[in-house]
Amino acid sequence: MKRLIPVSLMLLSTTPAFAEQRKSEPPDREVWVTLGTDAVAPMRESFKSAGWDEPATVLAKEHASVFRLRESQLSRLATLMHERFNRCAGFITYDTREEALASLEPAPAVAPQSLVTYTLDNATTVNTLMGTVLESNVRSTITSLSSYTTRYYTSQSGVDAANWLLSKWKSYVPATRTDVTVELFRHASWAQPSVIFTIRGTTLPNEVVVVGGHLDSINQSGSTAPGADDDASGVASFTEVIRAAMARNYRPQRTVKFMAYAAEEVGLRGSKEIATYHKNNGINVVGVLQLDMTNYKGSSTIDVGVVTDYTHAAQNTFLRNLITTYVKIPQTNTSCGYGCSDHAAWHNLGYAASIPFEATVSAGNPYIHTSSDTLARSSGTATHALKFTKIAAAYVAELAKGTAQ
Ligand code: BES
Ligand code: ZN
Numbered sequence: 168m169k170r171l172i173p174v175s176l177m178l179l180s181t182t183p184a185f186a187e188q189r190k191s192e193p194p195d196r197e198v199w200v201t202l203g204t205d206a207v208a209p210m211r212e213s214f215k216s217a218g219w220d221e222p223a224t225v226l227a228k229e230h231a232s233v234f235r236l237r238e239s240q241l242s243r244l245a246t247l248m249h250e251r252f253n254r255c256a257g258f259i260t261y262d263t264r265e266e267a268l269a270s271l272e273p274a275p276a277v278a279p280q281s282l283v284t285y286t287l288d289n290a291t292t293v294n295t296l297m298g299t300v301l302e303s304n305v306r307s308t309i310t311s312l313s314s315y316t317t318r319y320y321t322s323q324s325g326v327d328a329a330n331w332l333l334s335k336w337k338s339y340v341p342a343t344r345t346d347v348t349v350e351l352f353r354h355a356s357w358a359q360p361s362v363i364f365t366i367r368g369t370t371l372p373n374e375v376v377v378v379g380g381h382l383d384s385i386n387q388s389g390s391t392a393p394g395a396d397d398d399a400s401g402v403a404s405f406t407e408v409i410r411a412a413m414a415r416n417y418r419p420q421r422t423v424k425f426m427a428y429a430a431e432e433v434g435l436r437g438s439k440e441i442a443t444y445h446k447n448n449g450i451n452v453v454g455v456l457q458l459d460m461t462n463y464k465g466s467s468t469i470d471v472g473v474v475t476d477y478t479h480a481a482q483n484t485f486l487r488n489l490i491t492t493y494v495k496i497p498q499t500n501t502s503c504g505y506g507c508s509d510h511a512a513w514h515n516l517g518y519a520a521s522i523p524f525e526a527t528v529s530a531g532n533p534y535i536h537t538s539s540d541t542l543a544r545s546s547g548t549a550t551h552a553l554k555f556t557k558i559a560a561a562y563v564a565e566l567a568k569g570t571a572q
Contacts, residue, residue, distance in 0.1 A: 194238075195237050195238055195239045196237070196238050197235055197236070197237060197238075198235075198236055198237070198238050198241070198260045198261065198262065199225065199233055199234070199235055199236075199260070199261040199262075199263065199264050199266070199267030199268075200233070200234050200235075200236050200241075200244070200258050200259065200260050200261070200267070201231050201232070201233055201258060201259050201261070201267055201270055201271065202231060202232055202234060202244075202257075202258045203231050203257070203258075203505070204227075204231060204232065206248060206251070206257065206258070207227075207232055209251050210222065210234075210244060213243060213244075214240070214243070217243060219240065222234045222235070222236055222240075223235045225264060225267065225268065226268055226271065228271050231271060233264075233267045233268060233270075233271065235264070241260065244258060245257075245258075245387065246387065249387055249536075257505070258434075259434045259435075260434055270515075283374075283453045283454065283566065285481060285482065285484070285485035285488070285565075285566075286565070287488060287489070287492055287565055288565075289564050289565050289568050289569075290493075291570075292417070292564040292568070292569060292570055292571050293493050293560065293561045293564040293565060294493075295415050295417075295571040295572070296408065296411045296412065296415060296417065296560040296561075296563070296564055296571055297493065297494075297557045297560050297561065299410075299411035299414055299415055300407045300408070300410075300411050300553060300556045300557065300560065301407070301553075302548065302549050302550055302553045303549075304406075304407050304410060305400075305403045305404060305406075305407050305549035305552045305553050305556060306403075306542070306548060306549035306552075308335070308399070308402070308403035308406050308407070309395055309399045309400055309403045309462065309542050309549055309552070310542060311331065311335075312328060312331075312332070312382075312394070312395075312399035312402060312403065313393035313394060313395035313399045313540075313541060313542060314393075315327065315328045315384075315393075316391050316392070317384055317385075317386065317391060317392040318359070318382060318383045318384040318392065318394055319359075319383060319384065319385055319392060319432075320357050320358070320359040320383045320429050320430035320432070320433055320436070320437070321357050321358055321359070322358075322359075323358070325358070325359040325382075325383055325384075325429075326358050326359050326360070328359075328382060329351065329359055329360050329361070329362055329382055329427070329429065330351075332362050332382065332402070332406075332427055333349060333350075333351060333362050335406070336349045336362065336364045336406070336409060336425075337349045339409055339410050339413040339414075340413055341413060344366075344413065346366060346367040346369075346418075347364070347365065347366050347367070347413075348363075348364075348365045348367075349362075349363070349364050349365075350362075350363055350365075351363075352426075352437075352440075352441060352444075354429055354430065354436070354437060354440055356436075357429070357430055357436070359382070359383060359429040359430060359437075360429055361382065361426060361427060361428050361429045361437045361438075361441060362382065362426070362427040363424055363425070363426050363427075363441075364409055364424070364425040364426075365422065365423070365424045365425075366412065366417070366418075366419055366422065366423045366424075367422050368419055368420050368421040368422040368423070368567065368569075369418050369419065369420050369569065370420045371420050371421045371422075372421075372422050373422070373450075373451055374421040374422065374451050374453045375421065375422045375423075375424055375445070375450055375451060375452045375453065376419070376421050376422070376423045376424070376452075376453060376454050376456075376562075376563060376566045376567040377423075377424050377425075377426060377452055377454070377455040377456070377513070378405045378408065378423070378424075378425050378426070378455075378456045378458070378559050378562065378563060379405075379425070379426035379427070379428055379438065379455065379456070379457055379458070379509055380398050380401030380402045380404070380405060380426075380427060380428070380457065380458040380459055380509075381398045381401070381402070381427070381428045381429075381430075381431030381432070381437070381438075381459060381508070381509055382398075382402060382427040382428060382429055382431075382437075383428075383429055383430055383431055383432050383433075383437070384397065384398075384399075384432065384540075385432035385433070385536055386536055386537055386538060387536060388537070388538075390538045391538045392536075392538070392540075393538065393540055393541050394535075394540055395462070395540050395541050395542045395544070395545060396460050396461075396462050396463045396525070396532045396534070396535060396540050396544075396545050397459065397460050397532065397535040397536065397540055398431070398458070398459045398460060398508075400458075400460060400461040400462035400463075400525075400545070400549070400552045400555075401457070401458030401459045401460065401461050401552075401555070402427050402458075403462075403549065403552060404458050404461045404462075404552045404553070404555040404556045404559060405425055405458055405556070405559045406425075407553070407556045408425070408556055408559045408560045408563060409425055411560065412563070412571070415571040415572055416571060416572045417564075417569060417570070417571040418569050418570055418571075419563065419564075419567035419568065419569035420567060420568045420569045421453065421566070421567040421568065421569075422567070423563055423567045426438075426441065428441065428509050431459075431508065431509055432536075435506065435508070435509055435511060435512045437509075438509035438512035438513065439512045441512075442512045442513045442515075442516045442518065443516065445516075445518075446516045446517075452513070452518050453519070453566070454479075454482055454518075454519050454520075454521075454562075454566050455510060455513040455514075455518055455519065455520040455521070456486075456520075456521055456522070456523075456559060456562050457508055457509050457510035457513075457520060457521070457522040458522070458523070458555050458559060459507075459508040459509065459510075459522065459524070460524060460525045460531055460532060460535070461523075461524075461525050461551065461552040461554075461555035462525065462542075462545040462546075462549055462551045462552035463525050463526065463531060463532035463544070463545045463551065464525065464526070464545075464546065464550075464551045465525060465526030465527070465530035465531050465532065466526045466527060466530045468497060469497050469498065469499050469526060469527065469530075470496040470497050470498065470551070470554055471490055471496060471497075471498040471499075471523045471524065471525075471554070471555075471558070472498070472499055472500070472501030472523070472524040472525070472526055472527045472528060472530075472531075473486060473487055473490075473498055473499070473500050473501065473521070473522075473523055473524075474500075474501055474502060474503060474507075474510070474521070474522045474523075474524055474528070475500050475501070475502050476502040476503060476504065476505075477503070477505075477506045477507075477510060477511040477514045477515075477520070478510060478514060478520055478521045478522060479514070479518075479519035479520055479521060481519070482519045482520070482521045483521050485521075485565075485566075486521045486523060486558070486562065489558065489561040489562055489565060490523070490558060490561075492561075493557070493561040494554060494557045494558055494561065496554055498523075499527060501524060501526075501527040501528045501529075502528065503528050504528075507528075508522060510522045523555060523558050525551060525555075532544070532545065
């Protein structure tokens with residue numbers, strides 16, 4: 168299936184001057200959009216039949232082009248992409264021409280990172296954490312998150328879901344853990360915040376391991392967006408790692424940050440801002456694990472698809488070794504064909520990112536982005552998602568190392 172061709176993601180400026188400038192703009196502002204070459208002709212046809220002017224091409228490259236559009240034209244483009252390419256969005260919007268143009272340039276050189284060695288020598292901690300996680304807890308988090316009418320990034324219920332998760336994560340932290348913070352990461356351009364749980368590293372606090380998934384959901388036909396698999400499942404999977412880490416007094420050597428990103432479904436916007444924040448502040452993120460869609464068992468013979476594009480080859484090998492050694496479940500390689508989730512936001516800024524997926528990409532949950540993305544359509548249990556809890560536990564214990572009791 169043809170999908171959006173590689174486009175890298177760049178920062179959204181959040182300087183005060185920029186924010187001022189945006190406030191005074193008319194509501195139908197100009198935006199810059201990168202679109203895969205295969206979608207250009209369908210877009211032109213669609214705009215023509217709506218009686219709109221030919222969209223202005225700013226730059227055309229082999230795989231993708233940049234267009235200047237009006238914000239009000241985006242929903243027609245989104246519908247087209249969904250109908251013709253069976254994809255949500257499938258294009259990426261930018262606030263400035265410069266950002267859109269820069270996104271078509273190759274990813275910058277890898278950020279100055281310490282050399283992490285992908286060794287497997289912390290089995291005791293891995294097994295303590297893996298032995299603590301429970302399916303019933305993962306299921307309960309999926310049930311709670313998917314009970315919001317929508318977690319759309321501009322909706323009040325999307326904000327409520329973020330605050331609910333903040334409270335849940337805070338409830339896991341014993342009063343003695345002064346090395347732990349749980350906070351919102353607010354975004355200037357929309358209501359839903361991201362949520363971040365940080366455990367400061369004991370001996371290497373300036374090296375950061377990130378585990379994330381997206382908090383928002385979407386349904387293009389405007390009815391309920393339970394997003395039970397996409398992506399309550401991913402958030403629930405690593406929420407259970409947080410619970411186990413606190414229950415077992417886990418003390419990592421490196422800093423560990425668990426992140427529930429806002430606004431993924433509308434172009435990785437939350438993770439782009441967060442990854443950019445880390446880049447701009449010179450924060451040494453040594454590895455990123457994304458969990459997006461973990462609870463639909465799409466293949467009878469394969470439990471995990473390791474996504475090979477927009478990810479880091481050496482870290483992917485490490486991930487495959489963790490799965491073989493500790494979780495002992497069948498896996499295969501797979502690919503999205505485009506930057507399909509928040510790992511791509513990190514990857515495009517030069518960070519090492521990986522994403523273990525619930526199946527091969529083509530065998531993933533067919534109900535996402537509809538009112539049918541419910542727990543019931545993923546067997547009514549979190550048995551599959553729990554496997555990803557274990558993968559994330561192993562990833563954290565071997566990349567951030569440290570001990571547990
Ligand atoms: N969870 C999906 C990505 C996905 C879908 C991966 C199916 C594998 C199989 C994610 O939330 C999503 O919908 N991403 C968008 C792209 C993003 C840049 C807006 C998509 O795939 O259209
Ligand atoms: Zn989605």
